[in-house]
Amino acid sequence: MSDYKPIGEYGIIGNLETVALVGDDGSIDWGCLPTLASRSVFARVLDPDGGHFSIEPAASYESEQTYLEETAVLQTTFETASGTLTVTDFMPFVGEDDPTNPEVQGIYRRVACTEGTVEVDVSFAPRFDYGRADSRVEVTDKGAISSGDGTRLFFVSPADLDVDDAGDATDEDPTATGTVELDADETRWFVLQYGMEVPTDDERCEELLERTADYWQNWTHQCDGDCGLEGYAHDLVVRAGIVLKLLTFRDTGAIAAAPTASLPEVVGGVRNWDYRYSWIRDGAFTTRALVNLGHEREAYEYVEDFLEISKEQDPENIQPVYSLDHQADLEEDELDHFEGYRGSSPVRIGNEASGQTQLDVYGELVLSVYHLAQSRGELDDDDWDAVKGIVEHVCEAWDRKDAGIWELRDDQRHFVHSKVMCWVALDRALTIADEHEFDAPVDEWESTRAEIEEATVEEGYDEERGSFTQSFRNDQLDATVLMVPMSGMLPFDDERVQSTIDTVWDELGRGDGLLCRYEEDPLPGEEGAFVLCSYWLASCLALSGRTDEAWDVFEAANGHANPLGLLSEEVDPETGDLLGNFPQGFSHLGVVNTALYLKGVEEEGNEVADPLGVNSLGDRDDAGRGSISKS
Known part of the structure; x- marks a missing residue:
């Protein structure tokens, strides 16, 4: 090698x-x-x-x-x-x-x-x-x-x-x-x-350098003012914003998960995937981060892009991932002539996850529409029709098994995170309908939302472990259960939520602010710690009022960025080496969102309104957290 x-x-x-x-x-x-x-x-x-x-x-x-x-x-x-x-x-x-x-x-x-x-x-x-x-x-x-x-x-x-x-x-x-x-x-x-x-001379090259630098500096300056984050990892947040922007494809508004293919999640292992594609989930996360940095244009183009896809086909046929130019066929192939990074094979191009069922993407897409509508103060009738179609499909499909956010390639399951995001699709659609006076089957949607919440709480929480678990009626931990309070399904002061946060931190934590995604994986070999999970944990701690602990995790996670402020998908807990595709959009949006949470909590205290819009659920309890009480 x-x-x-x-x-x-x-x-x-x-x-x-x-x-x-x-x-x-x-x-x-x-x-x-x-x-x-x-x-x-x-x-x-x-x-x-x-x-x-x-x-x-x-x-x-x-x-x-x-x-x-x-x-x-x-x-x-x-x-x-x-x-x-x-x-x-x-x-x-x-x-x-x-x-x-x-x-x-x-x-x-x-x-x-x-x-x-x-x-x-x-x-x-x-x-x-x-x-x-x-x-x-x-x-x-x-x-x-x-x-x-x-x-x-x-x-x-x-x-x-x-x-x-x-x-x-x-x-x-x-x-x-x-x-x-x-x-x-x-x-x-x-x-x-x-x-x-074309002819090239030094004067022309110098001009292009100056104009390119000016473009980026003008673009980043949009995050000044109300979103100013001095004291909240400002430089790292700015760098994260630039990374997220670099992952956008201006011809379509699509957003790549990462710019590389087959950089391994564990050196010498088989977890080597091609991330040069646009996942609905990743893009939805990214647009919310960009909007909160003042970059509404990117969010609008992305949301409009995928709503057009929703209008052109049955929601059941929406793929979790497309090429940057919206091609649906991402046939996966292995490059046998490449040895792979440090001997990590197979080297894959293409991604067969495009053929999976991942129910959470519907919630992510509706949440992005909701967040953009909140920012712009309006939503077109045609866009609302697309949202209604998505939500109607969620009502039909939420109780099916799927491959989940981690795209596991073994048997499908009832993933807690997928159910939570189906709940989000209904919850945010109801809020959009109410605030913008759109026609909707409110009673039916409210009933389904309540049904999803009841099933998730009853079948997704393990009393013995004191935590929500990866899927219904099993005991495996998964960091995605931190989305239960982040979604607003349960408030942060709920005992089950606090117990879940502590259990996930204790059992999946690997020290130095690092967390693994889950306990077990059907693929051979152990993977590294997943960087985004650290930012989820820090965000949950911040919104729980545990700001000192949130800062500890946030700063430790930030410490794994390279000298340029770039983060990979994962980190080797033993060596600190960066692993996986690089730089990873998920990791960088985690920096942005957590910084905004910390700023909101520390500057507004108990009256903080969720700066990301993921807990804007109407009525709020006395602690300023999302309430599960709906009318």
């Missing part, structure tokens, strides 16, 4: 069409072009021969990565014995209202020597279609042209290039290499273009 970089030693750049991973050694080891849904061009993060694009000093060095403040512009600084070099990486993005401009599509890499003299090595090794296509590289007077899998890339390089030392463009999997020496205050631009080849 070859050497691999720790996942935490990568940063990301992107342009709302695709995302690339850039290591602190200056190597782009993951990138799909032209969109995130495309086959990879660079995939060395999954196999040594998967393809890369590296720029680094020829001599030994120490390096550090930072972002330009409040942007997605990444800088890697190299310190060598002879001088200092900074590589600035970005994908141009100059505004969502501008049409897609092929003249600025690409990866731009500004290489500047700030002190002394530095010799720089360049290695350009595209491997199209996950390394399966015949990849060609041909040197030109401007740099190189590469092709494969019907794609052409244009590499502008100020360094003279050779292809495999022989310049033979017919060699299998060729690599273009070159060296350039820079003195203090000298700058060179390396540009990888796709779509079309």
Whole structure:
């Protein structure tokens, strides 16, 4: 097994069409072009021969990565014995209202020597279609042209290039290499273009860098004012917001769960999934976080997008996950020629979870509509009709078994979390109907809501364990039961809720603010701690009035972010290594939501209104918590 970089030693750049991973050694080891849904061009993060694009000093060095403040512009600084070099990486993005401009599509890499003299090595090794296509590289007077899998890339390089030392463009999997020496205050631009080849000069590149930085800084500034979070992990929250934005696909408004595929949940294990798709659940979580940072546009586009899907088909046929361009077929395949990150196989692309039944997604979708309607103060009649159709299906289907939020691939079960979210679908739809005076079968919906609540409380709570459990009439713990109070089904001062919080923390906690998702998994091997679960716990503690404990968990969880403020899906409790797809949207929205909870509780005390809208249930009890009493 070859050497691999720790996942935490990568940063990301992107342009709302695709995302690339850039290591602190200056190597782009993951990138799909032209969109995130495309086959990879660079995939060395999954196999040594998967393809890369590296720029680094020829001599030994120490390096550090930072972002330009409040942007997605990444800088890697190299310190060598002879001088200092900074590589600035970005994908141009100059505004969502501008049409897609092929003249600025690409990866731009500004290489500047700030002190002394530095010799720089360049290695350009595209491997199209996950390394399966015949990849060609041909040197030109401007740099190189590469092709494969019907794609052409244009590499502008100020360094003279050779292809495999022989310049033979017919060699299998060729690599273009070159060296350039820079003195203090000298700058060179390396540009990888796709779509079309256009003239590039230093002045144009500098302009694009400035405009891209301006875009991101203007976008992040929208979270100032009432949402200001100084003192509440502000910088990490801002970074989380940028990550969530980078996961959005501007053509459709869809939101990817993560920009990578098959990074393992346990090194050497089989939990290796492709997350470059739009889960209704993940997107719904994300839009609520973005709205609370002042970014309503993203939420509106996402909700409208999936409501259109709801209008076009029977709600029963709505999939839990779609491609970013809304294709339904996500056929799962295994790349047998890839060894996988640190020997973690199989390497999967596609995701068969698209064919599962996951009842909780209906609640997530309705909750997003509710939250957006609260923010905008209105909801279209056509959108309400789509919501009614979803809720009518929930009334018919809530008591079925499903695969659940964790998409377990063994027998389906009556998952408590799925029932809770079915309850949410009815509860929020009733609130929308009341507040916006929409026609609805109120008596029927209220009766079904009460039926779901009764079944969940009676069959989902284990008196001996003192906790709600993963599914009806079993005793396995699952961190998703923290959604029972977060949904508003039960108030936080309910004894069963407090006992559940303590039991989950005691039994699933792994120290240092980490929690596992559940106790048992049908797949072999143990997985890491799931980062989002830590933020759920911190949120529950905060809304229970246990703010000191909430801060302890919140700050410990934040401590697992890499130096750039990026979080993976999971963390190895023993080593602290980041695991799973990276960066993970779930983890970053957890940062945002928990910070908002803490701010709301500490600034408004017992009168706090839930800043996320997940407990806005009409009447509230004296402690400011959601009441289960409905009229």
